[in-house]
Amino acid sequence: MQKITTFLWFDNNAEEAINFYLSVFKNGKIKDMVRQGDGGPVFTATFELEGQEFYALNGGPMFKFNEAISLFVKCDTQEEIDHFWEKLSEGGEKSRCGWLKDQFGLCWQIVPPILGELMKDKNQSKASSVIQAMMQMDKIVIQDLKDAYDRG
Numbered sequence: 001m002q003k004i005t006t007f008l009w010f011d012n013n014a015e016e017a018i019n020f021y022l023s024v025f026k027n028g029k030i031k032d033m034v035r036q037g038d039g040g041p042v043f044t045a046t047f048e049l050e051g052q053e054f055y056a057l058n059g060g061p062m063f064k065f066n067e068a069i070s071l072f073v074k075c076d077t078q079e080e081i082d083h084f085w086e087k088l089s090e091g092g093e094k095s096r097c098g099w100l101k102d103q104f105g106l107c108w109q110i111v112p113p114i115l116g117e118l119m120k121d122k123n124q125s126k127a128s129s130v131i132q133a134m135m136q137m138d139k140i141v142i143q144d145l146k147d148a149y150d151r152g
Helices: 014-024 078-089 113-119 124-135 142-151
Strands: 006-010 028-035 042-049 052-058 070-074 099-101 107-111
Touching (some): 014 042
Antiparallel strands (some): 099 107
């Protein structure tokens, strides 16, 4: 059992958001859904993406998502980065350094683990070169990070 679960507050579109996320991630499922009355709108739901459980609530318009919290998606290949970057940003906003906001306002970071590895290199010149390259990117491009590392 997962001890800590991310709780997502939606205005009134939790079911739409869940179905969208399930279409983007290969490994996902709805675990439970509580509706308001027979066939009414979703009140609460639990769902899973890539083994991570989430709890969703249609709580009304009082609270909105913001950049203070984001979901971090580790992508080993450029193909994965491209997939999640394009799919999750549909109807949302692309930002800088691998960050985006989806159509529901939820923030995501689409990042390869190699970025952290290169930024922590003991050679400060190489690490700084990678950081500077990343700061110029919207979507993270692995080859551009490697090229910056080699130039450093």
